[in-house]
Amino acid sequence: MKKKIVILGFLGTQLDGGPRTAGRWEKWRPSVSLLQHEDLMVDRFELLASALHDGLARQIEEDMQAVSPQTVVQRHTLPISDWWDFEDVYSQLFDFARNYPFDTENEEYWVHITTGTHVAQICLFLMTEARYFPGRLLQTSPPRRAGPGNPGEYVLIDLDLSRYDQIAQRFSNAQREGVEFLKSGIATRNPHFNLMIDEIEHVAARSRAPMLLMGPTGAGKSFLARRVYELKKARHQVDGAFVEINCATLHGDGAGSTLFGHVKGAFTGAASDRPGLLRTAHKGLLFLDEIGELGLDEQAMLLKAVEEKRFLPMGGDHEVRSDFQLIAGTNRDLAREVAAGRFREDLFARINLWTYALPGLGERPEDIEPNLDYLLAQFGAENGAMVRFNTEARQQYMRFAASPDALWNGNFRDLSASVTRMATLADTGRITAPIVAAEIARLQRQWRPLAEGARPAASxxxxxxxxxxxxxxxxxxxxxxxxxxxxxxxxxxxxxxxxxxxxxxxxxxxxxxxxxxxxxxxxxxxxxxxxx
Structure with a gap:
């Protein structure tokens, strides 16, 4: 049995309104015109209005019944005081939906979103999308040629996006492109690392909150921070610059001045005003590498700047503002630093919302080969010469690179330097077995003091x-x-x-x-x- 069609919609005080004269039939009125479509049989029309427009609602009801006597028109007066107040409109619609006797087995509901204030239309959309109104959205438009009896057009919008394969595919493609961008197109194979990058892409697209990247030196914290910035900029989420500083290089008065700026005469040598890196990062992204090296005073000032987007330059009497996004990096265990009193607990809590531990190269042996290919391609682009391994040489290098003898204490910096050396020595564009053997010997000499000096840390x-x-x-x-x-x-x-x-x-x-x-x-x- 075919279901009955029930339309729910607001009274349009402008579009449905007008003087009560014969001329009103020359005008396109969305609520009335819906019932003039010869191919549309509406069983019931639920007309939502406020008490202030009771007279217009009665007129529209009469006109609707005049053009479609078989349609039952039911007027509902909603006690909304301000039709542009989102909370007020949504609350009243929520109560209406909760008390309405929906019968989805026998009735099909169309939610009309052409009439009403923009706030009312948005609320209808949200409640239909959330299935408080178990139906489909109905949108109407005026006729291309005005005239009596011309009802215009109507279209139904189904909010089940799973039916729209092309739309779903575009969203999926955008996310995949974002992940590949963060990885610079490197086909990494480590499952843990790939899951982490997936989440970072998700967070970068939806959050302005600080991010903390933990990991050993050379694990790629700075590289990833810059890629996050570039991804955000491509999606128009930041307008300013990418500003990077290694906090281990900041000492004494210079630390506060570099980060927060100073006014002229703030200390000996302050011959002019200095804006500081936080102000330089306004509307952009600030990457503070080795944040655990900051002094406690600078940590307190940074906390205020992150939370309130304002701070005092050194020697200044007036606060300045900077709306920056923060990514912090560290190779220390900040939780232990907090316990030892060397890092502020409140600052740690503020930057510890999105924390990611980047594994070292030794923990990702399966990713050595794809990174090897990436570095070779990068060398070729920078030097205008394609460089490749001989088959034997590649196998020889990979056996060593993934073995326990390869310490990779410098992580990707060590790998990058190694590839650069071999590619530079490849005169004919081919890295041969003798070049690989010489490079392995060089790496072993480089790591020997570390291997010989390895002993349990003092405790x-x-x-x-x-x-x-x-x-x-x-x-x-x-x-x-x-x-x-x-x-x-x-x-x-x-x-x-x-x-x-x-x-x-x-x-x-x-x-x-x-x-x-x-x-x-x-x-x-x-x-x-x-x-x-």
Whole structure:
């Protein structure tokens, strides 16, 4: 049995309205005209209106019944005070839909979106898409040639996008193109890495929140951050520049000045105003690599800038604004840095919403070969010469690259340098077995000190036996663990001492940080070589 057709729509105070004269039949009126289509049999029309337009609603009802006596017209008065208030309109429509006796087995519902305010039309669209109105959208348009009895045209819009293969395919293609762009077209094979890039593409397209990229040096944090920026710019989500800084290069007053800028005379040598990198990144993306190296003061200023988009330049009395998006990079475990008091907990919480750990090259052996091809193509584009491996040479290099003997401590930087050397030596455009053998020997020499020097990192468990450890108070144990952590991250004993005694050394005419650290370690029978 064919279902009955029921139309739900707003009274059009402008399109349906007009003087109550014979001339009104010369005008196209969407609600009335719908019932004038000879091929359309409407069983019922639910006419939604406000009490303010009760007279017009009655007139339209009479005219609708005059042109289609078989159609039942039911007027519904909605208590909407402001038809341009989204919350008010949506709430009233929601209540109407919840109480309406829909009978989808016997009735087919068409939701008319041509009449009503734009807000009302949007609400109808959203509620139909969400299936609060279990029907299809109905759109009408006036006739190309005006005249009595010409009802214009109507079209039904089905919101089931799964039926529109071409539309679905375009969305799928756009997402796939975004993922390939982030990977620079490299056909990576590591499942974990590919899933991570899929999510980063999704987040980059929908979020302005900070992103944190973790991973060892050379894992590609800077490269990925720039690709995220370029993807956002291509999609018109940023208008400004990509600004990058390695926080490990920032020290003292220069750190605050570089990031937040300064006013003239803020400190010795400040001969003119400086905008700072945060202002340079306005409407763009700021990449702070090695963010764990920032001082606590700079961390506090950065938190305010990220949360409020405003901050004080050094020496300034007036705040400045900068609406930038932030990506941070680090090779440290920031959670441990927070526990040790070296990184602000509130800043970590703010940048830890979207956190991704980039695996090193050694953790992605299956991705060495596609990256090898990418680097060779990149070398060829930059130098105007195509370079390829001989079959034997390629197999020889891949056997070594994926073996335990290949440390790849510099990750993709090591691989890039290796490919550049071999491609440069390939006189005829072919990388041969002798070139590969020489490169493998070079890499082994480069990594030998690391392999020979590898030993467990200093910790209380491997510095003291169980009996000796029990003799150390918990307070001293926790303090000693923090001291050892700083020593492990420092190149010399003096460097470690400067970090550990940064505050108290300012009050000494001749600070001897190395001596102070040496005496502290001696209290526990330790020496620098054991904890460095």
């Amino acid at each position: 209380l468990d491997n510095l003291f036996d169980e009996e000796a450890l029990e003799q150390i108070d918990l307070f001293d144990r926790m303090q000693l663990e923090s001291v050892i952590s700083v020593c492990l991250q420092s190149k010399t004993m003096s460097d470690a001492g400067r970090k550990l005694f940064a505050a108290s050394r300012l009050g000494k005419a001749k600070p001897n940080d190395a001596d102070r650290l040496k005496k502290y370690l001696a209290r526990f029978g330790l020496e620098w070589d054991q904890v460095s």
